[in-house]
Amino acid sequence: MELNRDLIHTLSFLMILTSFAAVESRNLRHATVAYIAQALLICGLLAAYSPANEALLWWAATALVTKAILVPVLLWRATAGAEQETRPLIGFGVSAIILIAVLAAMYRFTHTHAAVFISAQSGLRELAETNLAVAFTIFALGLYAIFTRRDAIKTVIGLCLLENGVHLGLVSLAPTIKETALAGIATEVVVTVYLLLYIISGIREKFGSTDTSQLSELHW
């Protein structure tokens, strides 16, 4: 059970930076690159946990294919020719402040309440607390992206972030159990992303842009 704790901590915190970059980049292709970086970080994290649970290596491999290769390819093709994002509702400065506030709140939450719902062994407990805080933060960032970004493709990136947050949470809550890997592999969002991008291409064709504030044909 030799886990490199420093490595895992570093990877987790880097994930927050990449998530923020993915949300905030105005250029959609740069956001995709940030997302690729985050996907690689997750695979690295899973691999770092693997001395405790070999099945996680399988998950790391599939995650590499789906998160780091398939989804970015789909995003790249969808942003062909339309790289700049339409202006979002909330700008960079406010986003940064919100991010720090959420991260701090989540950190506090998991470290004070952790005992009640993280039943990992004591050795992994502290890792789990940090990772859960990061997981919740990425989840919140994903939600934030979906609800405040006006560009439809940026919302899809937000959805992928949401998924990453849940996967991180999954691995930190039950790292030593084989079925965790199964659960992780089964819950990839790649098909949803493909379908969403297909519909968005239709939207671009009919509406002329991927600006969601123009989608107002249907009222309450």
Add this chain to the structure above:
Amino acid sequence: MNEMPSLLPALVVLIPVAAGVLILLLGRFTSWLKEALALAGSVGALVCAIGVGKAALKGEVLLSFGKQFYADALSALLVVLVSFIGCLATIYSLRYMRSTVHEGGLPHTTTEGRLTVFYALLMWFVATMLWACVSNNIIMLYVAVEASTIASGLLVAFYWDKRALEAGYKYLMLLTVGITFALFGCVLVYAAGAAVLGGSKGLLLSELRSVASGFPTTTVLLASAFLIVGFGTKAGIAPFHPWLPDAHAEAPTPVSALLSGVMLKVAIYALVRTVTLFYPAFSPVAAFLLGLGVFTLILGDLMALAQDDLKRMLAYSSVSQMGYVLLGIGIGTQLGIYAGLFHIVNHALAKGLLFFAAGAVIYSTGSRRLSQLGGLAKKMPITSFCFFIGALAIAGIPPLNGFQSKLALFVAGADVGVWWAVVLGIGTSLITLVVVVKAAKTIFWGKLSESASASTVREAPATVCIAMVILAALCLGIGIYPRAVYKPLDAARRSVQTVVKTTADTVARR
């Protein structure tokens, strides 16, 4: 309860999947092959579902793939319901889709191409819903529900015009976000369960039931909150319902009937399966469901009152009726859960009927706006009659089935003492009554509108009428003789844990 391994639960899911695959591969070649395959797929699923149902009535639980598929009475009830309405929707689509697809749709070049995709997706949609009903694995339950969203996503956007695309985007986006919340909830339950039971058993709902009362309170509260938000979004519970009116209105009618009629029920089933794990020990969850149910039923009805578009009105009414179901589950006593399940069955039948009739009206007149319809009773007698039966059933008028389940709900509420919920429920019924009478009056009486299609208005084609009449007969039959469905509903009710009586009194005293 004896558990036996059997092929039936697996077949129920695999037959429509196979049908879908075959349709995609072979459908382009002849014009009738895809419809035939679709019919075969849905009828095959129905036959297997009835087999599962029969076993459940005998008290057996059927297992497939080890314990991954677990078909007890509650699953059996939903599987029969889903496959039955799926079968009727397929019959309905036969003529209906062929004529509407001429006017446009998915970016395929040919009508045949579009129809192939439609039928394949329809089969997969039904298959994923059936999968969700028999899945015993909590993570696979999430996967099945997500798969049904994916399968129906393209179906919602099928007509590929501005409105349908917007509806499809919102549908996929909002539902996937919601479902991800449910995933987090499932992950929390799995983690807590696996710590006690070990990995392979920690995933299985049937095993989790026995240990869930020992979970720490924070886990339970957090997991329930996530699960209710997640599966509640898919079930159309307020305030997570905004995707519903758009999707149900813009989808092709047989898809709307499936969405409103069964998909919402499958989502509520997922909610019931996961949240009632905590029932005997943690009754605040039930109280929360009760409050949420009442909020939903009032909101849905008030919004339905204000709609001009016929299908949107029906969609909001679905929101309201799901609130009633949640009310029954939230009451949590034996009668409450029985009433909730009864209402699931009744609403599936009645709402399916209403959407079918609405589709027939749209098919014949080309218009969906209530303000543009009128005077159709003479020209479309069968459709009018069926719409009537459906509308009266939704409003809860005796002697139709809606009345029986609503009565059971109110009696259950009175037993527990939540009088405020009973009164609000009855009051909202009055509003529903006004909504449906207004709709019926606008569509079927008054002057025939001067729009160009007035001269071409005829009764709907035979396949459409057959589907409607079968549902109308069932609504009437169950309404007059509710005892007929007592056995399956009671068996299903016993699969769900109830809130302990003493804690139910606490709900009342608040």
Add this chain to the structure above:
Amino acid sequence: MAVVGRAIVSLVVVLLLAPLFDGVMRKLKALIHSRQGPPFTQPYRDLMKLLAKEDLQADGGLVFRVAPVVALGALLVAVMLIPIGTRPPLGNQGDAIVWIYVMSVAAVAVMLGAFASGNPFAYAGAGREMMMMLTVEPIVILALLAGMVKAKTLLLGGLVDWQLANGITTSMAVAGVAFFLALQANVGRLPFDIVEAESEIVDGPFIEYSGPRLALCKLGFYVRQLMFALLFVSVFVPWPRVDITALAMLAALVKALVVLLVVGLIDCVMPRLRIDQSMTYMSRVLFVALGAVALALIGV
């Protein structure tokens, strides 16, 4: 067997006596107007005459023809559900709610018949009926609810028993007041005969009916009147307790007569309210009913 017998007795009593009570009210109206007025049995003669007349039908199809029958049928089922001095013949679990729904069937049947007739006066009348139903039914529901909360039962018969056992309580008195204030609207008499407003919309929803169908409509009107009066006296003023069934029924009928005379008196001296004025009035009565429920919940 006994159930069927008592149901038939209830039905027959109400069916036969409803026109008589209306005749008494007409006589009262005449006396107040300082004229002789028709004999008490006049409504019977009117109904007989109508039954013999030709049935001119509007082009409304099946719904138009069937609506009065359904409405009367629903009202008669409702009659079998209410206590007339003693236990209701058809009482079983949850029958207060069944009664509310059956009454709404009657209202819906009237509305649908009106819509099917195609006459604009009928449309106006049906629209007003919808408004009235939405504003008055909640008061009835809440008044009954106050009783249900106190007696902890959904059975109307159980309510009566509880009342007899416990005497006058504040919440039930307030609920009774609310019910009485709404009674005028429920029976469709001035100042609330908005639905049928003779001088404004001819006969409202019933305008196109003639002959036997009109007889059914009128009979429905009389039965509804008597039923609400009987419900009021049996549930809210059940004292004194009489143990012999026949005498209890008789006592209830006498009390109902008194109530209807008061209703008739108000009918003679009041002008008609507009629909918006009526809705304002009803919302005030709603507060009274809510107050009754609140008092019942406190336990007063």
